[in-house]
Amino acid sequence: MPLYLVTGGCGFIGSHLSAALRARGDGVRVLDDLSTGSLANLAPGAELVRGDVADHAAVRDAIAGVDGIFHLAAIASVERGVQDWPGTHRANLSGTIAMLDAARLRKLPFVYASSAAVYGDQAVLPITEDAPKRPLSAYGADKLGCEQHALVGGLVHGIPSMGFRFFNVFGPRQDPRSPYSGVISIFCDRFSRGEGVDIFGDGGQTRDFVHVSDVVAALLAGMAQASVEAPVLNVCTGRATSVRELAETIAAACGVPAEIRQRPPRAGEIRHSLGDATRLRALLGPGAPRGLRAGLEEVVAWLRVGRPGLVPGSTIR
Structure with missing residues (x-):
């Protein structure tokens, strides 16, 4: 079996x-x-190697005998990028270069996570892959750098790759207590505990929320499509949901009143973000993305059950 x-x-x-x-x-x-x-x-059944993606020795050890690389490790916090610019750069861009350098030795297919953060604030929606890149954060700049190095990896070193620009991903296992969590996990957690939520501004800002199952489907398909041309695709639904509509839908899924507290708008927040999923749908073939309501109910159910412990059959070294 492949590894x-x-x-x-x-x-x-x-x-x-x-x-x-x-x-x-x-x-x-x-x-x-x-x-x-x-x-x-x-x-279950996975082997864990504890190590840093920017540590070349740890990376060489981890890739021994593998048939392909899925590179998802990153520090996704915009705030962390402000507070520790060099540290997040090391994890996000230097770590990607270290992984690409390891892939170069055996021309391993390399599928990696980029981000819609490379686009910044766009006037034309939905956002296609050819839209101008205007990152507004260190995270977005590093992700754009990852794409450029993957392109160089194909041109210069013959590394087949494929990147995916994730929009707002949600699903079970997104810890609402973590500073890296998105609005969905936080809203689900608070409504499931009978608490209200805060929205900033009028709640009319919109986002493209994509379920983690659709992200996984894209990643799996990408491994077979990786090429030296280093293509990069949006991972999104092409459907916009306002923050207020999201809060009301989550409250309904939790079976509680939608207690929403309105706060002053946050400076610099992008008003609307919506991806064009045309190329993604061509990659994945027929089939609609996971519906928002069904996905939200899954998150709420996961929160109510609680997080599981370490799965039997896994190994650590």
């Missing part, structure tokens, strides 16, 4: 990807320093 390396495999998206790989019978090795990931997320 795949998943960096950040104890995190939110990486753990879902690892579980999907194991479910279809593939071997999985996870490289994670557990700075933001959790041992509770390690997929």
Whole structure:
């Protein structure tokens, strides 16, 4: 069976990807320093190598014998990028270069996470892959740098790759207590505990919320489509949801009144973000993305059950 390396495999998206790989019978090795990931997320039967993606020795050890690399490890916090610019740069861009350099030795297919943060604030919606890139954060700038280095990896070193610009991903295992969590996990947690939520401004700002199962489907398909041309695709639904509509839908899923407290708007917040999913749908074929309401009910159910412990059958070294 093929063996795949998943960096950040104890995190939110990486753990879902690892579980999907194991479910279809593939071997999985996870490289994670557990700075933001959790041992509770390690997929059954997966091997964990504790290490830093920017540590070349740890990376060389982790890729031994693998057939492909899924690179998801990153520090996604915009605030952390402000407070520790060099540190987040090391994890997000230097770490990607270290992984690409390791892939270069055997021309391993390399599928990696980019972000809609590369686009910044766009006047024309929906946002296509060809839209101008105007990152407004260190995180977005580093993700754009990852794309450029993947392109160089293909042109100069023959590394087949494929990148995906994630929009607002949600689903189970997104810890609402973490500063890295999105608005959905926070709203679900608070409404499920009978608490109200805060929205900033009038709540009319919109986002493109994509379920983690659709992200995993894209990543799996991308491994077969990786090429030296280094293509990059949006991962989104092409459907906009306002923050107020989101809060009301989550409250309904929790069976509680939608207690919403309006706060002053936050400076610099992008008003609208909506992706064009045309190229993604061509990659994935027929089938609608996971519906928002069904996905939200899944998150609420997960929060009510509680987080599981370390899965039996996993190994750590």
